[in-house]
Amino acid sequence: xxxxxxxxxxxxxxxxxxxxxxxxxxxxxxxxxxxxxxxxxxxxxxxxxxxxxxxxxxxxxxxxxxxxxxxxxxxxxxxxxxxxxxxxxxxxxxxxxxxxxxxxxxxxxxxxxxxxxxxxxxxxxxxxxxxxxxxxxxxxxxxxxxxxxxxxxxxxxxxxxxxxxxxxxxxxxxxxxxxxxxxxxxxxxxxxxxxxxxxxxxxxxxxxxxxxxxxxxxxxxxxxxxxxxxxxxxxxxxxxxxxxxxxxxxxxxxxxxxxxxxxxxxxxxxxxxxxxxxxxxxxxxxxxxxxxxxxxxxxxxxxxxxxxxxxxxxxxxxxxxxxxxxxxxxxxxxxxxxxxxxxxxxxxxxxxxxxxxxxxxx
Amino acid sequence: xxxxxxxxxxxxxxxxxxxxxxxxxxxxxxxxxxxxxxxxxxxxxxxxxxxxxxxxxxxxxxxxxxxxxxxxxxxxxxxxxxxxxxxxxxxxxxxxxxxxxxxxxxxxxxxxxxxxxxxxxxxxxxxxxxxxxxxxxxxxxxxxxxxxxxxxxxxxxxxxxxxxxxxxxxxxxxxxxxxxxxxxxxxxxxxxxxxxxxxxxxxxxxxxxxxxxxxxxxxxxxxxxxxxxxxxxxxxxxxxxxxxxxxxxxxxxxxxxxxxxxxxxxxxxxxxxxxxxxxxxxxxxxxxxxxxxxxxxxxxxxxxxxxxxxxxxxxxxxxxxxxxxxxxxxxxxxxxxxxxxxxxxxxxxxxxxxxxxxxxxx
Numbered sequence: 001x002x003x004x005x006x007x008x009x010x011x012x013x014x015x016x017x018x019x020x021x022x023x024x025x026x027x028x029x030x031x032x033x034x035x036x037x038x039x040x041x042x043x044x045x046x047x048x049x050x051x052x053x054x055x056x057x058x059x060x061x062x063x064x065x066x067x068x069x070x071x072x073x074x075x076x077x078x079x080x081x082x083x084x085x086x087x088x089x090x091x092x093x094x095x096x097x098x099x100x101x102x103x104x105x106x107x108x109x110x111x112x113x114x115x116x117x118x119x120x121x122x123x124x125x126x127x128x129x130x131x132x133x134x135x136x137x138x139x140x141x142x143x144x145x146x147x148x149x150x151x152x153x154x155x156x157x158x159x160x161x162x163x164x165x166x167x168x169x170x171x172x173x174x175x176x177x178x179x180x181x182x183x184x185x186x187x188x189x190x191x192x193x194x195x196x197x198x199x200x201x202x203x204x205x206x207x208x209x210x211x212x213x214x215x216x217x218x219x220x221x222x223x224x225x226x227x228x229x230x231x232x233x234x235x236x237x238x239x240x241x242x243x244x245x246x247x248x249x250x251x252x253x254x255x256x257x258x259x260x261x262x263x264x265x266x267x268x269x270x271x272x273x274x275x276x277x278x279x280x281x282x283x284x285x286x287x288x289x290x291x292x293x294x295x296x297x298x299x300x301x302x303x304x305x306x307x308x309x310x311x312x313x314x315x316x317x318x319x320x321x322x323x324x325x326x327x328x329x330x331x332x333x334x335x336x337x338x339x340x341x342x343x344x345x346x347x348x349x350x351x352x353x354x355x356x357x358x359x360x361x362x
Numbered sequence: 363x364x365x366x367x368x369x370x371x372x373x374x375x376x377x378x379x380x381x382x383x384x385x386x387x388x389x390x391x392x393x394x395x396x397x398x399x400x401x402x403x404x405x406x407x408x409x410x411x412x413x414x415x416x417x418x419x420x421x422x423x424x425x426x427x428x429x430x431x432x433x434x435x436x437x438x439x440x441x442x443x444x445x446x447x448x449x450x451x452x453x454x455x456x457x458x459x460x461x462x463x464x465x466x467x468x469x470x471x472x473x474x475x476x477x478x479x480x481x482x483x484x485x486x487x488x489x490x491x492x493x494x495x496x497x498x499x500x501x502x503x504x505x506x507x508x509x510x511x512x513x514x515x516x517x518x519x520x521x522x523x524x525x526x527x528x529x530x531x532x533x534x535x536x537x538x539x540x541x542x543x544x545x546x547x548x549x550x551x552x553x554x555x556x557x558x559x560x561x562x563x564x565x566x567x568x569x570x571x572x573x574x575x576x577x578x579x580x581x582x583x584x585x586x587x588x589x590x591x592x593x594x595x596x597x598x599x600x601x602x603x604x605x606x607x608x609x610x611x612x613x614x615x616x617x618x619x620x621x622x623x624x625x626x627x628x629x630x631x632x633x634x635x636x637x638x639x640x641x642x643x644x645x646x647x648x649x650x651x652x653x654x655x656x657x658x659x660x661x662x663x664x665x666x667x668x669x670x671x672x673x674x675x676x677x678x679x680x681x682x683x684x685x686x687x688x689x690x691x692x693x694x695x696x697x698x699x700x701x702x703x704x705x706x707x708x709x710x711x712x713x714x715x716x717x718x719x720x721x722x723x724x
Contacts, residue, residue, distance in 0.1 A: 300708045319701030339681030346662045
């Protein structure tokens with residue numbers, strides 16, 4: 001049977017957990033959930049399915065040192081930096097080429113760096129089944145998540161006919177990818193039962209993916225050729241040359257929505273993309289007043305707040321509710337829970353203020 | 363004419379501006395209003411009326427060093443520490459005795475350490491007139507404040523017949539002192555026109571006060587005798603011995619409410635006791651969204667907040683309103699404006715937490 005390789009896409013710049021996450025230390029390095037960086041958890045949860053030697057990480061070039069630091073188990077050559085971000089289509093092509101250089105018959109597992117999976121054993125079973133299906137069939141496998149709520153923040157996959165396998169996991173043909181829905185539509189999807197969340201995980205044999213790239217994204221297929229053909233040590237130069245000219249496009253748009261050989265595995269392993277500060281309350285215990293606290297907080301008549309205080313800081317709450325209070329370094333964020341999605345905006349505003357004209361105040 | 367001495371009562375432990383003010387650094391040391399400690403402003407605004415050599419400060423013994431530090435213009439012997447707090451009756455008796463030791467015919471001006479007077483020249487005129495009246499008549503003079511709002515946080519003075527003087531300031535007989543009123547009563551007082559705020563400022567000749575003490579508080583009169591009679595350097599020992607046994611009582615209750623020779627000067631000089639965090643918005647300019655900011659703050663869709671950030675800190679507000687956010691050292695206070703009066707309670711709760719069992723959180 002073909003050998004499986006994990007390629008974790010860790011190029012995200014998520015600043016929605018600002019000031020804890022920043023452009024220089026994005027969400028995959030957060031230790032808020034599980035006490036270890038999310039990226040480290042992403043590698044460790046592969047244990048028994050894919051070893052560190054066959055686990056690669058694609059991140060942005062400037063994050064390579066920090067990435068190596070939090071992943072001491074990975075050979076340093078397994079951490080690959082992109083010269084610039086060109087979305088997931090380029091990253092998947094790069095993943096394909098990197099594996100193909102090592103093993104032309106390899107199975108590539110495109111995985112994510114900054115998500116939570118509460119039931120790691122269930123995830124491993126699903127992934128192992130997906131690898132087996134990708135190895136045995138001429139299909140691209142994606143892992144969809146059985147929805148647990150009418151989420152409007154994810155894209156959905158509409159499943160079709162059952163794909164016959166011997167696996168324990170349910171595999172279905174992908175009928176189509178659908179965009180992030182409004183709430184009404186999401187509720188309909190949830191009730192329907194045929195829809196799964198698109199979690200951005202794809203499993204394929206390199207040759208299967210190369211055929212899809214050749215058909216739907218020939219520029220990326222050509223890039224693969226150049227990388228695979230590059231002499232040892234020259235691959236980086238190829239990236240530096242080719243990347244800036246690539247179109248920024250997701251692999252969903254560039255390939256997956258067009259391919260007809262897509263199969264989706266139904267995953268149910270407590271997945272969440274912990275997309276914003278309000279996720280903290282979903283994944284950490286709250287006190288009797290519904291305050292979720294990481295660090296030190298004293299509260300008087302305060303309820304439903306999320307507090308994340310750095311070591312050595314004390315947050316004191318009095319008569320406030322539904323706030324997010326987060327401190328890191330010199331920054332103190334005080335945000336209404338309803339506005340958690342806009343934290344990034346404010347982070348950029350502050351970035352401007354600190355780099356440019358002086359902020360208001362005395 | 364008799365010589366005037368200022369005695370500034372600075373024994374307050376105000377923690378209503380916590381975390382900026384603390385038990386060890388109470389409100390009179392706040393630099394929030396006017397950029398200098400309120401206590402220093404209290405001394406400086408006497409310029410031209412009472413010089414630093416004749417300005418004394420009574421504070422608690424442990425605050426003497428800090429008090430001397432912020433008042434370099436004062437001779438160190440003018441800063442007197444009480445061994446324990448026994449409210450204003452004891453402090454006024456001490457003030458009386460300290461002045462009497464220097465000048466048996468002195469006029470004592472009991473003043474406050476932690477209030478704002480926006481119109482210092484007007485205050486000086488009122489004070490000079492009050493000194494002249496106290497020097498010329500057998501009366502205790504108090505300065506009442508012409509109310510500008512139906513305040514429920516102050517006691518009031520009901521004025522009676524005009525007291526004939528040649529001063530520019532209006533002097534009236536005090537008819538009676540009244541307790542902090544409820545809002546309805548305060549509105550009635552404001553409309554009535556005969557009521558002034560009791561601001562805790564009293565001006566008297568030592569001998570006039572001694573007669574009042576002998577009549578209404580003989581224990582304090584006896585204390586005065588002991589202090590006045592003590593040999594140089596022995597006064598401190600007298601305080602240490604006598605103070606712990608004194609009753610905790612305000613000079614209003616102990617003397618002023620009983621004396622029939624009280625006269626009140628009508629003061630109008632932008633007085634405020636800046637009693638809590640919400641005062642910040644009354645005395646400092648706000649931005650277009652009604653946010654009052656000291657320090658560095660970036661706000662997005664935030665209105666009506668009060669932010670006081672230490673040097674080097676950035677407070678980021680997103681979608682919040684009517685909050686007080688104040689940082690000092692490791693403490694970050696996030697408080698609804700409506701609860702500003704309870705900050706002291708929370709400060710004590712934190713004090714307990716930091717000194718005793720560990721606060722909740724990881």
